[in-house]
Amino acid sequence: MTDVSATLVAKLAHLRPTDEVVRALAQRAELVALSDASAEAVLAPEDPGGLPHAVRGIIAVRASERLGDETMKDHYYQRFTTCDDWYDHAGLADPDTFSGDERLDALLRHADRLIAAPKTATREHVEALKAAGVAEADIVRLAELCAFLGYQSRLVIGLRLMKTSMEKSA
Amino acid sequence: MSRVVHEFTATVPEWRPYVTPVKLEEASAAQLAAMKVTPSNKKVSDYVLTLAHDPESLSHRSPLFNGIMYGRDGLSRAERELGAVGASVVNRCVYCAAVHASRYNQLIGDEATMAEIFAKEAKAELGEREQAIFDFSVKLSAFPPEAEESDVARLRAAGLSEIEILDLVMSAAIFGWANRLMHTLGEPVAAEG
Numbered sequence: 498m499t500d501v502s503a504t505l506v507a508k509l510a511h512l513r514p515t516d517e518v519v520r521a522l523a524q525r526a527e528l529v530a531l532s533d534a535s536a537e538a539v540l541a542p543e544d545p546g547g548l549p550h551a552v553r554g555i556i557a558v559r560a561s562e563r564l565g566d567e568t569m570k571d572h573y574y575q576r577f578t579t580c581d582d583w584y585d586h587a588g589l590a591d592p593d594t595f596s597g598d599e600r601l602d603a604l605l606r607h608a609d610r611l612i613a614a615p616k617t618a619t620r621e622h623v624e625a626l627k628a629a630g631v632a633e634a635d636i637v638r639l640a641e642l643c644a645f646l647g648y649q650s651r652l653v654i655g656l657r658l659m660k661t662s663m664e665k666s667a
Numbered sequence: 668m669s670r671v672v673h674e675f676t677a678t679v680p681e682w683r684p685y686v687t688p689v690k691l692e693e694a695s696a697a698q699l700a701a702m703k704v705t706p707s708n709k710k711v712s713d714y715v716l717t718l719a720h721d722p723e724s725l726s727h728r729s730p731l732f733n734g735i736m737y738g739r740d741g742l743s744r745a746e747r748e749l750g751a752v753g754a755s756v757v758n759r760c761v762y763c764a765a766v767h768a769s770r771y772n773q774l775i776g777d778e779a780t781m782a783e784i785f786a787k788e789a790k791a792e793l794g795e796r797e798q799a800i801f802d803f804s805v806k807l808s809a810f811p812p813e814a815e816e817s818d819v820a821r822l823r824a825a826g827l828s829e830i831e832i833l834d835l836v837m838s839a840a841i842f843g844w845a846n847r848l849m850h851t852l853g854e855p856v857a858a859e860g
Contacts, residue, residue: 520829524833527734542723542724563811565811611851613810616850618851620854633686634721640851644847645728648841648843655814655833655837655840658816658819659833662816
């Protein structure tokens, strides 16, 4: 049985074992475990394809910065610095910076769109990635990473709201 | 040439990917294993074959998605679908909106709620409980999310229990994931017929 208060989801949501919302979350322990397993699958997959762990890590840092979420940013930056060759990308933590490498910058630009404005995505954006040398499988991997972050951030924010609103009504 | 669907509809279109799906006969063992956990494995859809490019992610997301949308207790099936539609409207995922609006309509046996949502989108006017659920999902799905404590208080006032609120958070959030795949990796086209 998963101790939900010890999961990444709970940590990012600032939950403590005694919080009331943890009781509800414990009823969904299996889903919380799958959420954390998904984080590993998109941040540090066994087969990263053309998206090395460090690139995935810096995309998560940039997404957290765009979101304005310090807790997520601290978590993902710390995680990023444990990746092989992270230092090569350390200058990209600010989401308005780019590397000058055509393929990497195409990935970073598309990641930003997927995180902050997914409704604006069109076929042309996928074609632009292909033109920049991004393999089709890597286009899917990038979408999964950013889409997961879209999920995790909303789960975490929802839990925080449940916790704080419960404390105020108590 | 099939027509791309740009407007919200409860008639489920087909989905056409922008990238080449994995060919089933060429799929690796890991890809086959990841695709097997989807609800219908008689015919694997182009969507699942597209996601099979990243089997590690797919193998976790499929049971997560099914657990969130089809879990037994807690928030009703229909109200989870309403949360899914709220997210899909914000992210303009016409395909996701169609699938989950049609399921909502089947579960409820009435099409008025979805007709109102598709006509007025985030400004739809609904009954008290539906309104609280839909508005929360819309606000949580914004970038950055706009949901506040008062929106959660409104859900409680509308009669939702804590586990129901959590189920709603999860069903809106999982469409923050699903919409970012479905809407960005392909497009809805009118079903041939």
